[in-house]
Amino acid sequence: MNKRLLLVITFFNAFIHFANAADITLYVIPKGKGNGTKQSPASLQQVISMLPQLKKENQKGSISIILKNGTYELSEPIRITPENGGSKDLKIIFKAEINARPIISGGKRITMTGDGILSADLSSLLKGKEGMLQDLYIDGKRAVRARRPNIGFLKFKKTSEKKTSDLPWHETTSVQYYEIPAETYTELKKLSPEKLKNVRFNVYHKWIVTSRNIDSLSTTSSGFYSTGQGLPPYNKIDETSLFFLENVANALDLKNEWVIDENNRVNYIPEDTGKKKVEAIVPVVEKLLLIEGDSENVVNNVFFQGISFCYANKPFTASKYGQAAAAVDAAIVLNDAENIRFENCSIMHTGQYAIWFKKNTKYCTMSKCYVNDLGAGGVRIGPMELPKDTLTLTSNINIENCIIHSGGKNYPHAVGVHITHSANNNIVHNDIADFGYTGISVGWVWGYAFSPSINNKVLYNHVHHIGWAILSDMAGIYTLGVSPGTEISHNVVHDVYSYGYGGWGLYTDEGSSSIRMENNLVYHTKTGGFHQHFGKNNIINNNIIAFSKKFLAQFTRAEDHQSFEFKHNILLADGERFLEGRWQQGIINIDSNCYWNSNNKKSLFMISSVKYGNKTNDTLSFKQWQQTSGKDKNSLFQNPGFKDPEKYDFTIHNPSVIQQIGFIPFDYNKAGVTGDKQWKKLAVLPENIIREFDKSVRETMLE
Template sequence: MNKNTMNNELVFYASPKGNDKWSGRLPEPNESGSDGPFATMEKARDTLRNMKKSGKLTWPVKVFLRGGIYPLAQPILFSHEDNWPVTYCAYPGETPVLDGGKRITGWTREKLNDRLEVWVANIPEVAEGKWCFQQLVVNGEIRNRTRLPEQGYFRIKSVPGTDLSTAGLFDGSDTFVYSDNDIQNWRNIGDVDIVMLHYWIEERMPIEHVNENKKLVTCKYKSSFALIDDNRTGYSKYFVENVFEALSKPGQWYLDRKTGNIFYIPMPGESLEDVEIFAPVVEQALRLEGSEYDSKCVEYISFKGIKIRNTGWKHRPRKDAEKFGVCYAGDVQAAFNVPGVIFLKYSRFCSIEDCILENIGYYGIELSDGCRNIRIIGNEIYNAGAGGIKVNGGDINSSKNKYTKYNQIIGNHIHHCGRVFHSAVGVLCGHSSNNNISHNHIHHLHYTGISCGWMWGYDENNLGNNRIENNHIHHIGTGILSDMGGIYLLGVQPGTVVRGNVIHNIEKANYGGWAIYTDEGSSHIIIENNICYFMASTGFFQHYGRENIVRNNI
């Protein structure tokens, strides 16, 4: 078998111009059209899997992906059967794109309300209930669903059973009274979202019923928190999303799930002749998923120089709520239950380097249970529905095989995230230890830049020895949420170091725009040599904790 003897590795190729019936050993089709690169990553994966089973793999493997679009009909899955030193990487000078979207065609020009030009296309799969999406990308840019009010927020008038002065944090509700005509019985009312912004979370609450006589709205999910402002001066602020009757501005769109019609108001300069409009068909692109036993982990698979784009999102009611017979609209913090577009579970010695994730619906990359020695280096994640990178394994009471640790998150650029899940974090490190989070550039998020820890108070946990060093964090918070920090810490974390970070331009809604924020129980942490400026609150704030060292910060 041919091999690259210089690098002691086997080389395969895939290309949008390829064919999965070919050998994959040539970078482009031969003159006779009888051989050339594969057409898909899946074929390369399956070929290597079969070679491994038959004992034909003896060298590390590199799979070069030629530039162009690789449409995704479903996430690409890797299991322990694929364990081998394999790198899926961009062909030199080219950009392969894993595209989670499908192009929408068949547009016609129509008039909306006899005055406004709107493009309309019919999508049979939508009318048949086979496809639904909440995101639209036009010429590479995300377009917005309709929003009411167009600027600012509505304010709840009252909440049955909820008193401003006595309500507890977790006294959520699925009903409230609105003011004036803020909410109406709009077309397809069940597809309209109410987005609450209060405390440090958003709550996305689809409407179930509107009683216009009583001005009472009932939502599909109950709110996690009481529907009041965190300063108790009023009830929660909110906006309404996805109202057909609100179509009025260029760049807005609406999908009618009953008829399958999609409406789009073009931006100035856009024409049907040269526009490309995509909607997502998948929510995740890559899944590396082993099992809890050591012999079944996914190992030694790497991705380098690949772009991932146009993946979607759906409502994520809080998972553990089903135990109580109730679904809650929001997570209690940091959009914690929102998954990653690249998802790893029980994976070791894998890497994601120099990749770009853009126009995605969730977190960019997630390391779940049992992930160790993973390298996430030099990636760019932006225009994400949630945050950048999420790391969270089993807690102190779980099997040690579930512990997630020894990972490197270095030199990533994470920006302009939280489009859908506003409370998402740039880098979220929950139940995890011995990680290196350094030299990342994180900016323009609605909530915290880096969050480390997931245990409120002094209880025993498996946190600690995390290094948060030399990160540049700025323009965090946009005045819509409270209780945040450029770097946020939680729980007892012996050996954790926050050092050499530059943090600035931290904003807040009502309170808590701190540069470095040690929240409940944060203890045994060294915080030194950081530079913090232009904070809405202070450079450092300790909620409660003990035996921290805070020195030589500016």
């Protein structure tokens, strides 16, 4: 009998066996060839292909696919559609077997061999793929693309740009010239034209990282040319911008570094230089999981439990301009889907974002998931374009009790959790750390135009070690646009440091309106625990803001409406200014706050900008501020009575002072992940990352 026919008959018998049960269980193993029973597991792809028929036979209950231990290597994404997904009455559950940790992988194993420098030919793996390999993993860790300088950054001596047309910057390309240090130019000059074009340069300018390849070197000066998308006039690349070069063939000089050449041959220096053979993983699949319905027939009721999704990316091509790495995709993407759950899963070793609840996606949950080692950010919620109607608005996405760490490996301007055009989402009890730009971002409309991003709740999160002092205009928690019902409360935000301006804890940016920020603890920031650029009727009450490098709170633009209420807050300084900006001129309800300087040195209370954009400032003491502004009349300049703020113990030791301003104590220890000790321990950022973060901040502060 034909083997294929025999397999069909076997599956048919399995259908008959399962059809009589309300709940069906199928078993899979990597490279399985059985019929899906426990004794004869099938492959994951085989079982997914069985789902449409099983759904017809069983319209209620559940179909559970039990993944046994092992690595399930993909050659293309897993696709869940209305045909093989669940329904209102039927759940499809992909679940790890007890004590198993199955890995769905978009990577392929390669072997590198050699003496000192190991190598492998990847031309067959990367055949037909446009662009350059971005990621290489050794023993589950991301290897480093060989770079110049090995540590830190360089600065340009001179930059210029010539547009290729008269169209607006975002609709045209431009030829850009970058003059670099002479010694770096000399290194590049040693490369052949083919190897030169394989060099990737990364420029950090304000809140963006531009990544491109080099076209050619200048023959008259120590510079190079690169053609790409025109740069916006408000975020040019200039002599203050940081940059470094990578995938430089003659920069391969440190352990765990690698380069790939124009022929797709990878060269690598192992950690143990005596090794003559090393196995590595190369991502060859861009997306691991696609859940896609349509507006009339959504994918429904699909659960993922205890599964790891790892190793996904596409080859590198020149990056497009965009805040929050908005042009970057994700390893898992959901469109037109409802009631999708990820529980106790991992998403790791991605080259882009981890997961995107994108278009018309509703009532989905990520719970107790570990998201780590990311090329871009962690979680995206909502599309980039305004939906045509609110019926197709992505909404009611819950991200709860998750650890979202260590992003921006390829795109440092990405965000830990990024909500764009989306409403009624809950970001609760997560630990978000080690990102180069912003921890949580909410809203995607600049100014006071209509925004559907309402009723978003950002509660009880621990957001920390953000910025790395490499980008500017960023924050621990950032908002945009009119957002009635949005609440940002009971969060702990700390260690937020920018390169230039704008390393804030809480940041209500352009048009942020009707947002409530209460019961947050914010400390250790560069330019303030709170900043409002411009907005309307925000409530900033009952927060603790402590210890910043420059100011504790900023306010930039005064308008002809009430910008915000600022009451019952405690601001604790260590010699820095308390307030900076348009606090005198703005329409704000500021009162019943407590200010205290723990540093015995006398310091001025405020730097008040006379006019928006004007560098001429007035400096005021606390009494002068009260007298000249008529504001903060019932506020105090007095020790609030924290137990041990130098050791970050902000519990109230003496409540008599705070009672005078109406401050209500809150338990900031409730922020962050919940559950067992092991899960909480995993949320602690490794010491080596904290040391490197602190080093990066110190070096920037010395400039």
